[in-house]
Amino acid sequence: MDVLGVLGGMGPLASAEFLKTLYHANLHSREQDMPRVLVDSDPGFPDRTEAVAGGPGAQEIGRRLAVRLEDLLARGADRLVMACFTAHHFLPLVDPLIRERVTSLVDVALDELDRADGRFLLLCTEGTRRARVFQSSPLWDRVAARVALPGEPDQELVHRMVYRMKRHGALGDVAPAVDRLRARYGCSGVILGCTEFHLVSGGLTGVLGEANVVDALRAFARTCTAPYRKDLQHAG
The missing domain is CATH 3.40.50.1860 (Rossmann fold)
Known part of the structure; x- marks a missing residue:
């Protein structure tokens, strides 16, 4: 089974609720068959809306995305998801080899x-x-x-x-x-x-x-019970 890497904290309650949703979607499975999930909840990301509006945080968001996503892959994640829609705007600042592992919400x-x-x-x-x-x-x-x-x-x-x-x-x-x-x-x-x-x-x-x-979070949680759908992978 694929190991899922979740970059959360944007905001933290939403990504925590997503983890709960993911396991609720797998309640029909044995505990041992449920997905393995690596979560990095980092509320320290600059405000994404302010960065889009021309604030100083864009490069910092890009840097943090690159570091956090690369770390999740290094820890064993096979695929990645970012629990923030606005953060997808900054994915072009990330290495393409990392971006291609991210499923776009x-x-x-x-x-x-x-x-x-x-x-x-x-x-x-x-x-x-x-x-x-x-x-x-x-x-x-x-x-x-x-x-x-x-x-x-x-x-x-x-x-x-x-x-x-x-x-x-x-x-x-x-x-x-x-x-x-x-x-x-x-x-x-x-x-x-x-x-x-x-x-x-x-x-x-x-x-x-x-x-x-x-x-999208509820829909994505359902895909974790089935083979990874390549048609939903998007480099951002």
């Missing part, structure tokens, strides 16, 4: 959306939106016509939700607020384009139904 999300029906609202940070992280994926053109982007005031609202969850964890008012936004834009579902939303993925699924919540 962006591609996982868009692949899930390609299999779904209806129109979906993209929930992401201002950094991910400004850097066009989703639009840069080779899978974007397949689904672009079915993706709605919040207007400026609502995008600011979504961004504030993310940073509140970074400070306080899952919040009970987030799922109802997301449901109102979804309805406002005439969408049947939502794309959780920031890993912080994974903290409330269960609540959103209860409201909207699993088919209407595109959660």
Whole structure:
């Protein structure tokens, strides 16, 4: 079985919740057959949105990504995943030989959306939106016509939700607020384009139904029970 290397800490609660999700997805397995996971949770990464906006942190993010990902490979990881969508914008600063071992959460999300029906609202940070992280994926053109982007005031609202969850964890008012936004834009579902939303993925699924919540971390966790899907590997 492949050894999975997870670079987390961006934020730490989201990547910790992902590890829990991954093992919940494997509860049908014997304990001894569950995936081996190496986790490096590093909350010290500079703010990704500020770096996208021209802040001084971009080179430091690239340096940390290279060091942390290379270390996970050296410790025995076969494949890698970064539990932060905005961080994918900085992957071009990393050696291509390391990048090719990273499975893009962006591609996982868009692949899930390609299999779904209806129109979906993209929930992401201002950094991910400004850097066009989703639009840069080779899978974007397949689904672009079915993706709605919040207007400026609502995008600011979504961004504030993310940073509140970074400070306080899952919040009970987030799922109802997301449901109102979804309805406002005439969408049947939502794309959780920031890993912080994974903290409330269960609540959103209860409201909207699993088919209407595109959660890349949940989808990726399911792939750890099956052979590695090369079609979801993306160098960033």
